[in-house]
Amino acid sequence: DDEASRHLDWVIEKILERDMIAIVDFHWAIPDDKLAFDSQKDRRQCEENFLAVWKILADRYRDYPDSLYFELANEPHRPIDGDIWNSWVRQALTFIRQSGGNNATRMVVVGTPVLIGRVIHTWDQVNGIEQLQLPSTQDDPNIMITFHYYNPYPFTHQEQTYTRDLAMISWLWKGNRWVNSGKQIAYVQRDFDRISQWAHESNRKVILGEFGVSIYADIDSQVQWVRLVREEAESRGMVWIFWDFFDQDELGARRHLPDQLVEAHDVGVVERGVHLVQEAEGARLCIIDGE
DSSP, X not given: OHHHHHHHHHHHHHHXXXXXXXXXXXXXXXXXXXXXXXXXXXXXXXXXXXXXXXXXXXXXXXXXXXXXXXXXXXXXXXXSOHHHHXXXXXXXXXXXXXXXXXXXXXXXEEEOOBEEOSSSOOEESSGGGXXXXXXXXTTOOOEEEEEEEOOSHHHHTTTOOSSHHHHHHGGGGTTOOOOOOHHHHHHHHHHHHHHHHHHHHHTOXXXXXXXXXXXXXXXXXXXXXXXXXXXXXXXXXXXXXXXXXXXXXXXXXXXXXXXXHHHHTTOEXXXXXXXXXXXXXXXXXXXXXXX
16 A cells, blocks of 8 residues: 555654654554464465565665664464464564665564463463574574563453453453552562563563553552563663553543653653653653644
8 A cells, every 4th residue: 555655654754863763563463353263274374464564564664774673563472373473483584684775684573472361361472482483693683572561461451341351351350459569579570580581591682562551540550560660671671662652531532641650651751742752861752643
């Protein structure tokens, strides 16, 4: 789609003009509610589509500066299991590296496989890291890993209804609080230690690609959890990205991030409005929300 491609060009260029890093990702490798391939033909078609997208993107952006990163897929999950995902990663990396221009050394971000709970369908990208198989740093040093963090689900997803499973169960989690008790802190630290250990052993840098909490949790609990997760990421040298900076109420009205949560991120808001720009020491983040 030429119009969509030109719009993507515009967004990338606006970010790069501000001396920031832009990350282009393939957001849905498969439909979100599809937890099984219907057939081998279905699986092959999905794989072909995934690789075709990366061939198009690699060709289109081969000459863009190295401040443009490629993220292969958002939250790869079953039926894309660890073995399938590792195969797709190898093939996509081959397309990208052989496409010429700056792609030979462009940073590629690879997500950890999502492990989905069998009963409630909670999503876990921490333990999924054990399934990830990447080239050695000698063979390809320009790969980072990313994971999303929403643990524990009964706190971060209370009263969320965006999937059928959550709609049936999340009302039971209403009122769960986060006070940074010793057990709660140890729970989060254990998860981050696991990611950090794997990254250290693999000599890979890490992006905490998403973390966030339900707007239906009380604001003090939101602040405590957000601050803890941010600090645990930063203490391990991880880049972090918060999800998200605004939400919509039942009538579709936009609700911006509360000031208390902005403060929990320890960043200063430079400007609110069409361009919401936040910057911290050594890093800048911009959300372009206008035309």
